[in-house]
Amino acid sequence: MSGIARLELDGKVYELDTFVGTEGERSIDISKLRDTTGYITLDDGYGNTGSCRSAITYIDGDAGILRYRGIPIEELAGRSSFVETAWLVIFGKLPTVEDRDRFASLLGESAMIDEVMRKHFNAFPQTAPPMAILSAMINTLSAHDAGATQIDDDESMERAAAVLISKVRTIAAASYKASIGEPLVYPRYDLKYAENFLHMMFSVPYRNYEPSPEVAAALNLFLMLHADHEQNCSTSTVRMVGSSKANLFASCAAGVCALWGPLHGGANVAAVQMLQDIQESGIPVSEFVNKVKNRDAGVKLMGFGHRVYKNFDPRSRILKKSVDDVLNQLEKSDPLLDIARELEDAALNDDYFVERKLYPNVDFYSGILLRAIGIPMEMFTVMFAIGRMPGWIANWKEINENPKSRIYRPRQIYVGPTDVEWEPREER
Ligand code: SDX
DSSP states (O other): OOOEEEEEETTEEEEEEEEEOTTOOEEEOOTTHHHHHSOOOOOGGGTTOOOOOOSSEEEETTTTEEEETTEEHHHHHHHOOHHHHHHHHHHSSOOOHHHHHHHHHHHHHTOOOOHHHHHHGGGSOTTOOHHHHHHHHHHHHHHHOGGGGOOOSHHHHHHHHHHHHHHHHHHHHHHHHHHTTOOOOOOOTTSOHHHHHHHHHHOBTTBOOOOOHHHHHHHHHHHHHTSOOSSOHHHHHHHHHHTTTOOHHHHHHHHHHHHTSTTTTTHHHHHHHHHHHHHHHOOOHHHHHHHHHTTGGGOOOTTBOOSSOSSOOHHHHHHHHHHHHHHHHTTOOOHHHHHHHHHHHHHHTOHHHHHTTOOBOHHHHHHHHHHHTTOOGGGHHHHHHHHHHHHHHHHHHHHHHOTTOOOOOOOOOOOSOOSOOOOOGGGO
8 A cells, every 4th residue: 555645734735655665664755845845854863764765675673574685684694604695685686606606706816905005004003993994994995996996887896896895804804913013914715704804813924813613603694694784874874975976985984984883883892891891890780770771971771772673683682692602612601691691681671671662782792792703892893894894885786776866965954043244353
């Protein structure tokens, strides 16, 4: 059922078209609102505003559903790989054996960054935030691989996607090595995606790091769960920048910057820091929960809540199980996991959180999983960016392939001073 929406303004009734998506999501098309009524809409934080029609990812926040190109995340988590999921998200269908082999070869061939680019890492202070390096170096790819910015058909799109998805690993690992004063490690052609990243992170000239299958599988799963998530803050940023016809690398570099914020991708760090603070302070979980409820100095339950999910984030459920599996397989334990579980139980049984429909989101357990596989905390948000790269590429591709796409340019309502005269400095 689509139909017409009727709007009464200043004694006149206007008819607006509606649009219903393939999953039954309903919308009022306001593309002609200003021309026909002189009004615009206001929607702080875009909580009620759809910026686009997209065929990449579907989320049902009430039912806790997440699907990439129609395939449920639970299916992919149990049966696919990050590289296969990346191809699915970008190109819209599961890759054939030929597609998979070609893309894997492109990823292997694209893993190295050129020697001039490697030298840039010596210019950053060792204390440089890895997300600052990541956004800078992804943008710098436009200078070092200008060819990859010329995207005009499927072949050049696939190559550019491979360059970005492959090199983001190398740049990330290099930023870590530079921060600990160790030599950068060259990628290996014989290693798979996650294994090659772990090799570049933890190998040293005198000893290669060989990840256990469990650690590699856990990292693969982590990356897959982060591959896309419809119009979240960083993906919308990529679309905003891409809408001006800025190249893929510049657009994804902007996505890295948006993801960095503690309310977004930075939450996986903030969630672990919150758990560490509770552990180190020795306060009972119940006391921390009361601080959150009392809004002491803006204390939030990091890793909880979501603009769209008003039920469980399906990724959080999968990550919670993966943390258990990996810790058992590695015969490790993590006291932060016990605190996280206690915190989750307390919140899920407390009206304050239940009334606000606050559930664990992807960031609540992801940091504990990264700790379990040995990723240092300062790299957590970088890991989120590596995982989200396919989603950013897919959204950039979607907007650039749509002949009807227009540059994103929201309106505003001005609330500043009016009709002000300039005054000579001596009279101010
Ligand atoms: C990601 O968009 C995406 O899809 C993002 C993401 C992706 O894959 O790209 O899923 C990844 O960013 C997950 C979210 C990670 N961020 C956090 O975990 C930070 C903590 N969460 C909150 O800051 C918050 O829940 C947001 C930012 C996630 C959502 O913010 P909203 O939708 O603007 O919600 P809100 O701030 O309006 O909160 C509604 C109410 C408020 O209470 P009242 O003023 O109505 O009394 O819920 C409260 C908020 O105070 N609230 C929280 C809370 N989150 C919301 N209270 C305590 N702890 C929290 N975490």
